[in-house]
Amino acid sequence: MPVFLLSDQLVFPPVHLAHTSGLLAIGGDLSAKRLLLAYKLGIFPWFSGEEPILWWSPDPRLVLHPGELKVSKSLKKIIKKNIIHVTMDSAFNRVIASCAQVRLQKNEGTWVGKNMITAYCKLHDLGYAHSVEAWSEGELVGGLYGVSLGKCFFGESMFTRKNNASKVAFVKFVEYLKALSFDMIDCQVTTDLLISFGAKEIPRKQFLKQLEKSLKVPTAKRKWVF
Numbered sequence: 001m002p003v004f005l006l007s008d009q010l011v012f013p014p015v016h017l018a019h020t021s022g023l024l025a026i027g028g029d030l031s032a033k034r035l036l037l038a039y040k041l042g043i044f045p046w047f048s049g050e051e052p053i054l055w056w057s058p059d060p061r062l063v064l065h066p067g068e069l070k071v072s073k074s075l076k077k078i079i080k081k082n083i084i085h086v087t088m089d090s091a092f093n094r095v096i097a098s099c100a101q102v103r104l105q106k107n108e109g110t111w112v113g114k115n116m117i118t119a120y121c122k123l124h125d126l127g128y129a130h131s132v133e134a135w136s137e138g139e140l141v142g143g144l145y146g147v148s149l150g151k152c153f154f155g156e157s158m159f160t161r162k163n164n165a166s167k168v169a170f171v172k173f174v175e176y177l178k179a180l181s182f183d184m185i186d187c188q189v190t191t192d193l194l195i196s197f198g199a200k201e202i203p204r205k206q207f208l209k210q211l212e213k214s215l216k217v218p219t220a221k222r223k224w225v226f
Contacts, residue, residue: 006055010034015042015057015204022058029053030119032126039147039154040215042208044188049113059204062187062194066178070198071171075164084142084168085135088176088224092124092131093117095143099157112157120156123147127221132173134165142166144173146185152214153177154186170197176226183214 004013006028018024024043028034030053038044038055047054071079078084100112123129128149134142142165144158160166174197177185187194190201202210 006053010037012038012041012043012055015208018057018059022056023054024057025055026052028055030115032119032122032128035119035123035147036128036149039149040211042204042211044154044156044186045116046188056188057204058188060201061204061207062190062199062201063207063210064174064185064187064194064197064199066174066182066185068198068200069171069174069178070196072196075167075171078164079168079171083136084162084165086169086172086226087133087135088173088226089124089130091133091140091143092129092145093121094140095131095133095145095159096120096157098140098143098161099145099159102159102161120145120147127223128219130224132169134160134162134169136162136165142169144169149219150215150217151181151183152186152211153182153184155188167193172226176224184210186211 003019003023004025006025010033013025015024030045043055043057045053046056096112096117100117120129129145129147131145132143133140141162142160144155144166146153146155158166158170174185187199
């Protein structure tokens, strides 16, 4: 299947035309309007700094329904100790920058480049992107960020500088979304960690049906707090 080249026009090709790898299109920009349109269509950007913008819609899709969260006994014990303090939307810029820095410090590649940071900080200012912070003794030791539309949260990236910090933040955040009756968290890329938390792969068609339902609810564009 071909990979489509985007123009300045705010349109995407149908997702069923994506390559078997999930790659759908190349080019375009990271404007707020294009990013929000992409998420609504089940598409997300994912590329390294030296690459052009790449747009993906994988099949199957990894999702986590908040009510199906699984937490290990060992992690439950850590959470009960209250060693990690969790906040939301308190340090978005630091969280997204840390997602890039931690990977680079480990000599790993990162898709959270300068252009991505600028774009998602703009979405945060508009009330669509949110961060979750994990703190220990006043230091930012973990966190995650993503985009919220309707009753769906699209997870983008997470980092940790202290053992289990991001896991604690993730668990508390999923519980928060469950309390808000969110339908699902789009995990995008399959990892063993997310599978261990109860995420599962579903066909893209099923994901899109769930997404359509989730988007019927107005998006709460505000700062999130526990």
